[in-house]
Every structure is written in structure tokens, then in C-alpha cells.
Amino acid sequence: xxxxxxxxxxxxxxxxxxxxxxxxxLTVNSNVSLDPVVVVNPPTTTTPTGGTPxxxxxxxxxxxxxxxxYVSYCGSAGCHDAGSHRESVITTDYGHIxxxxxxxxxxxxKYYTIIGNGMPPRSSSQMTATHIALIKKWIDQGALNTQCTxxxxxxSFTYANAIQTxxxxxxxxxxxxxxxxxNIYLGDYASAKTYITANTSTFLNAINYVxxxxxxxxxxxxxxxxxxxxxxxxxxxxxxxxx
Ligand code: HEC
Numbered sequence: 001x002x003x004x005x006x007x008x009x010x011x012x013x014x015x016x017x018x019x020x021x022x023x024x025x026l027t028v029n030s031n032v033s034l035d036p037v038v039v040v041n042p043p044t045t046t047t048p049t050g051g052t053p054x055x056x057x058x059x060x061x062x063x064x065x066x067x068x069x070y071v072s073y074c075g076s077a078g079c080h081d082a083g084s085h086r087e088s089v090i091t092t093d094y095g096h097i098x099x100x101x102x103x104x105x106x107x108x109x110k111y112y113t114i115i116g117n118g119m120p121p122r123s124s125s126q127m128t129a130t131h132i133a134l135i136k137k138w139i140d141q142g143a144l145n146t147q148c149t150x151x152x153x154x155x156s157f158t159y160a161n162a163i164q165t166x167x168x169x170x171x172x173x174x175x176x177x178x179x180x181x182x183n184i185y186l187g188d189y190a191s192a193k194t195y196i197t198a199n200t201s202t203f204l205n206a207i208n209y210v211x212x213x214x215x216x217x218x219x220x221x222x223x224x225x226x227x228x229x230x231x232x233x234x235x236x237x238x239x240x241x242x243x
Contacts, residue, residue: 066097072169076221166233
């Protein structure tokens with residue numbers, strides 16, 4: 001047992017050391033699926049004091065840019081979530097999404113070509129051209145399971161610069177066309193501001209995944225927003241919803 005523990009310790013130290021010295025793209029084995037998880041260091045726009053601005057990574061982040069689109073616009077309950085899996089299609093995790101994606105070949109990727117051509121159904125919120133272009137770019141870059149954490153500049157929190165994109169990417173499929181899931185419509189500046197002003201704590205509890213609320217009320221449903229996006233939203237609210 002002791003031997004085993006020290007062996008495990010040595011192994012994990014190696015892993016930690018190995019991870020700690022990576023500065024670019026790091027491939028680790030996911031323990032949930034056999035698909036490679038690629039951890040990307042934060043694309044950054046902040047200027048280090050006294051230095052030149054760090055280059056902004058061009059990598060499309062699967063977890064923050066692509067997955068939320070598939071979850072929000074295709075994977076709501078009753079459609080392509082794990083529970084409903086209409087037509088056996090599930091779009092709420094990397095492994096299932098890859099069933100319809102061919103890396104570097106958007107035109108042969110069914111889950112790309114169908115967007116705007118039948119899916120989402122006409123009565124539902126539609127992805128924007130920007131959303132679709134981002135998915136294409138992700139496929140062109142190899143459709144990797146890129147996981148990014150610190151993807152935003154928290155000094156930027158106006159509606160136009162940050163909040164509109166966060167909401168349309170992560171909430172738009174369900175709350176982006178009227179009446180919206182649970183009758184909550186967040187599809188434009190005025191509507192989002194009005195709803196959040198009247199329901200500030202419900203809203204903040206939902207995006208912060210507070211443990212006291214039912215799991216079904218945590219938003220977005222599939223996975224919590226990355227912290228820096230929550231910070232941007234909170235600042236936007238605190239500073240009086242700058243446009
Ligand atoms: C896949 C669909 C879907 C997505 C994506 C989604 N929502 Fe929701 N949202 C729902 C549904 C369904 C409910 C009603 C849940 C319930 O009452 O159990 C809801 C309820 C809510 C509520 C009310 C929670 C409460 O306690 O009553 C808020 C606030 C909310 N959503 C905000 C958001 C925000 C903000 C986002 C994006 C960051 C988002 N939602 C993304 C489907 C979605």
C-alpha cells in the first residue's frame with residue numbers, strides 16, 4: 001500500500017511538474033472519454049506592465065465558444081439533449097458532437113451543414129452568421145476539444161463589447177426568441193436589462209450555480225459559465241448596465 005502510495009505520489013508529481021512547465025498547448029488524457037482534451041492557455045489582450053501586449057490566441061475554445069452554441073441552440077430539453085436525443089442526436093458534449101463533425105472538413109460535417117438548413121427548427125432561435133463562422137473556424141482548426149479558462153478581459157463589460165456575445169452564445173437558443181424558456185427573453189439590451197433589474201438575485205443565483213437552488217434553475221443548464229464571464233456580467237449589472 002505504501003509503495004503504491006509513493007508510486008502514485010511520484011506519478012502525480014511528474015504530472016504536475018510536466019503541466020506546470022507547459023506554456024503553449026498541452027494535451028492530456030481526459031478521464032471521461034478517449035478524446036484528447038487540449039488545454040489552451042488564455043488568449044489574452046491585457047498588456048503586461050511595461051511590456052508589449054501578449055499575442056491573442058487565435059484558437060477557438062471548444063468549451064467557451066462552440067459547446068455553448070450546440071447546447072443552447074440544439075441541445076435544449078425535448079431536442080438534442082442526452083434525455084431526449086431526438087433522431088439519436090445529442091449535442092451537449094464533445095464526444096457526441098463529434099459524431100457529426102469531420103475535422104478540417106466543414107462541408108462534410110453534418111452538424112455544421114445543417115445549421116440554418118433545417119436546424120434549429122424555424123420556430124426556434126437561429127444562430128447568427130458570427131456563431132456559424134466560429135464553428136467553421138473551430139472545424140478548420142481540427143475540431144479539437146480545446147478547453148480554455150481565462151478567456152476574457154474583465155475590464156471590458158459593456159453590452160456591446162462583452163455581454164451581448166455572452167448572452168447570445170450561452171443563453172440565446174433558449175432565451176433569445178420570444179417568449180423564451182420559462183418566459184424569460186434576454187434577446188436584446190432592453191429586455192435583458194428589464195428582466196435582470198426585476199429579478200437580480202434569481203439571475204445571479206442562476207449563473208453562479210448557487211447550491212441552494214434546484215439544479216434545473218442553474219444557468220446555462222449544461223455547464224457553468226467560466227468565472228471571468230460571470231465577473232463581466234456582474235460588473236455590467238453593478239455599473240448600471242452600460243451599453
Ligand atoms: C438549453 C436551454 C437553456 C439555456 C441555454 C439557458 N436557459 Fe435559462 N432557463 C431554461 C429553462 C428551461 C428554464 C426554466 C427552468 C426551471 O424553471 O426549472 C430557465 C430558467 C432561467 C432563469 C430563471 C431561474 C429561476 O430560478 O427561476 C434564469 C434567470 C435563466 N434561465 C437565465 C439564463 C441565462 C442567463 C442563460 C445563459 C447564461 C440561460 N438561462 C441559458 C433554459 C435555458
